[in-house]
Amino acid sequence: MREVMRQEKKYMITLEEFLQSDHYFSQVLHADPHGGARGYPVRSLYFDSLEDNDFFEKLSGVENRRKIRLRIYDPNDSFAMLEMKQKQGKYQKKRSLRISREDAVSLTQGRYGCLLGYTDPFAAECYGLMEMRCYRPRTIIQYFRKAFIAKENNIRITFDHKIEATESCLDLFHPHLNFDPVLDPFQVVMEVKYNGFLLSYIKEAVNRCSRSELSSSKYCMGRSLGLYRDC
Template sequence: MNEVYRQEKKYFMTMVDMKRLSWELDPVMIQDAHNGIHGYSIRSLYFDTVNDKDYEDKINGLELRRKIRLRIYDPAADFAMLEMKQKEGDFQKKRSLRVSREDAMELNRGNYGCLLKYEDPFAQECFGVMHMQCYRPKTIVEYRRKAYIAKENKIRITFDHDIRATETDLRLFSPNLNMYPVLDAFHCVLEVKYNGFLLTYIKNLVNEANKSSLSVSKYCLARSASLKFSL
């Protein structure tokens, strides 16, 4: 199990401003090894309770809240990462556990008993929470990410674009999902993640960029597309 405890700030920005900030970050930060020309692909299957408690907690701005998801980087992968993100004031705690493709598919079906064979206490916690609170798969979100890294304070700056989702086809490993855009093609989401404090020279570059604060997560953007019609 891997655990990260850090601050996270999220912003909207245009793709033009993303390119501009990327050029300014290139000389002072390290590009993620998986970036390539257009970044790398991320696909996440989000779980929520039958009454969408995690979604409602986020929308209502509760200080203590969680998100549970399975994440892959390639539909042909032989594993997935089971992750739980917990908001605690200004900080985010993220714990993750690598599970086999077969177990990820069981979780995808809503069968959580496979977690009991993992010795890590985090797996037992996920089983208890997801089983007792009736978590179910709710949506898949997919996007492309370009990431920059600074080893000091584990600083990570990411640009997420081409954000799409589906709530009708929840097959995490399917190579072909019929997805709809949840953000227009001219904008992206900037995320700034760090432990303790943000180094001044990086903070200045980010502060000077043309952007606006974002309070809604990609999960909420995806769910809002359908939930607004059920009110």
């Protein structure tokens, strides 16, 4: 199990601002080694309770809240990452556990007993929470990510675009899902993640985008698309 605790800031920027920032950060930061020059796809299946507590707690701004998801980077992957993100004041705590493809499929079908086969206490915690609160698969979010890294203060800058969602099929490993766009194609979500404080040259680059901080998450964007489509 891998655990990180950091601050996360999100901003909505234009495609033009992304291209400018991409050019700048490519010169002063290290590109994510897993993404190459163009970046990489991300696909996440989110779970929520029968009453959608996690969704509505996020909308209401509840101070301490969580999200549970499965994440893959290619439908042909032999594994998935089971992740829990918890908001604790100004910090985000993220814990991740690598599980087999077979067990990930079981989770997408609402069968959580396979988690008891892992020795890490995090797996048992997820099992108890998902069974007790009747968590069920809710939506799949997919997007394309470009990421940069600075070792100082564990800084990570990500740019997510082509954000799409579906609730019609929750087969995480399906090669051809039918997605609906969540954002205008000329909008990009920039996330700034760090421990302690931002280095001045990175802070200045972020401020050049002159955009207000974004409170909504990609999960909420995707769920809102389905929940309020007919409103």
